[in-house]
Amino acid sequence: MEKCLILDFDDTLVSTIDTHADSWRRSLERVLNREIPLETIMSDINYGMDVLLKKYQLSDEESKLAQNYKREIFSKNLYKTKVNQLLLWVIKNSKFEKVIIASNSSRENVDRIMAYHNISYNLFDMIVTRDDVQNKKPHSDMADLIFKTYPKYKPKDFLMVGDSEVDSTFALKNKMKCILVKF
Numbered sequence: 001m002e003k004c005l006i007l008d009f010d011d012t013l014v015s016t017i018d019t020h021a022d023s024w025r026r027s028l029e030r031v032l033n034r035e036i037p038l039e040t041i042m043s044d045i046n047y048g049m050d051v052l053l054k055k056y057q058l059s060d061e062e063s064k065l066a067q068n069y070k071r072e073i074f075s076k077n078l079y080k081t082k083v084n085q086l087l088l089w090v091i092k093n094s095k096f097e098k099v100i101i102a103s104n105s106s107r108e109n110v111d112r113i114m115a116y117h118n119i120s121y122n123l124f125d126m127i128v129t130r131d132d133v134q135n136k137k138p139h140s141d142m143a144d145l146i147f148k149t150y151p152k153y154k155p156k157d158f159l160m161v162g163d164s165e166v167d168s169t170f171a172l173k174n175k176m177k178c179i180l181v182k183f
Contacts (some may be wrong), residue, residue, distance in 0.1 A: 002096070002156075002157055002158060002159035002177060003093065003096060003097045003098070003138060003153060003157040003158075004015060004096055004097060004098040004100065004104075004150065004157055004158045004159070004162045005029070005096040005098070005099045005100065005158075005159055005161065006089070006100045006101075006102050006137075006146065006158055006159070006161070006176070007087070007091075007099070007100070007101050007102070007160075007161050008101075008102065008137075008162035008163055008167050009038060009101050009102075009103035009105055009110055009113075009163055010103060010104070010105050010163075010166070011118075011163040012084065012087070012161060012162050012163045012167075012181060013083065013084055013087055013101070014081055014082070014083050014084065014087070014113050014117060014119075015081055015082050015083075015084070015183045016081045016105075017042075017045055017046070017163075019043045019044060019077050019078075019080045019081050019082070020047045020074065020148065021038060021042050021073040022038065022041075022055075022073075023070045023071055023075070024041050024045070024049070024052055024066075025037075025038050025041045025065045026069070026070075027067075027069035027073055028041075028052070028056055030066075030069050031058065031062050031065050031102055032056065032058075032062075046104075046164040046165070046166045047104075047166065048104050048124075048130065048136060049067065049070075053066065055065075071108075073142065073165040074079075074109075075112070078112070078113065078116045081113060081116070081117070082117075082183075083117050083119065084163065084181070084183065085116060087161070087181070088119070088123075091123050091124075091179060092123060096159075097153075098125045098126070098150060098169060099123060099124050099125055100124060100125055100127070100128065100146055101124055101125040101126070101127040101128065101173075102128045102130075102137065102142045102146065102170075103127070103128070103129050103130070104128040104129075104130050104136040104142075104166065105129055105130065106129055106130060106131055106136050107127075107129040107131045107132070108151045108154050109129075110127060110129055126146065126149060126150075128142045128145055128146060132145060133145060137153050137166050137167065137169075137170040138166050138167075138169035138170040138173060139170075140170075140173055140174055142170070143155075143170065143173075143174035143176070147159075153177050155174055155175035156175065156176070156177075157177065158174075158176040158177075159179065160176050160178040160179070161176070161178070161179050161180075161181060162178065162179075162180055162181070163180060163181055163183075164180070167180065168180055
C-alpha cells in the first residue's frame with residue numbers, strides 16, 4: 001500500500017492550464033504582434049514556459065517582456081481557476097503519511113493560486129516547484145529531492161496523481177505508481 005501521495009498542481013489540484021495557456025497566448029501575441037492559435041500553446045503547455053519561449057525563438061528582451069505580460073494577464077484571470085474539491089477532500093481526509101506537491105509551476109504561481117483559493121499549506125508536508133530543482137518533471141530531480149527528504153520511504157511507497165504525460169513519465173521513470181485525473 002502506498003504511504004505517500006505526490007500531487008501535480010496545475011490541472012490536477014487546481015484547474016489552471018486553460019488560464020495559463022490563454023495568458024501565454026495573449027502575452028506572446030502582444031510581443032510578436034501576430035495571432036497565435038490557442039491549440040499551438042496547449043500542445044506544449046505541460047512542458048512549461050521554456051519550451052514555449054524556445055518554440056517562438058524570442059530574444060532575451062522579448063522573453064522577459066512576454067513573461068511579465070503573462071504574469072500580469074494570469075494574475076487578472078485567477079478567478080477562472082478552480083479547485084478540484086474531490087481531490088482536496090481526499091487530501092484533508094487521507095491516511096497518507098506524507099502529502100507532497102510536485103509542480104512544474106513556479107513557486108510564485110503556486111503560492112499565488114493557493115492564496116487565492118485559500119488552500120492551507122498545512123495540508124502538505126512538502127511543496128516542490130521548478131524553482132527548487134535544476135530540471136523539472138519528467139526529469140527525476142523532483143523525485144530525487146523528495147526521496148532524499150524522506151529516506152525511510154522507497155519509490156514503491158509513493159503514488160503520483162497528475163493530469164498529463166509529463167506526470168506519468170515522471171512516475172514511471174521513478175518507479176512510482178501513477179493515476180491520471182482530468183478536470
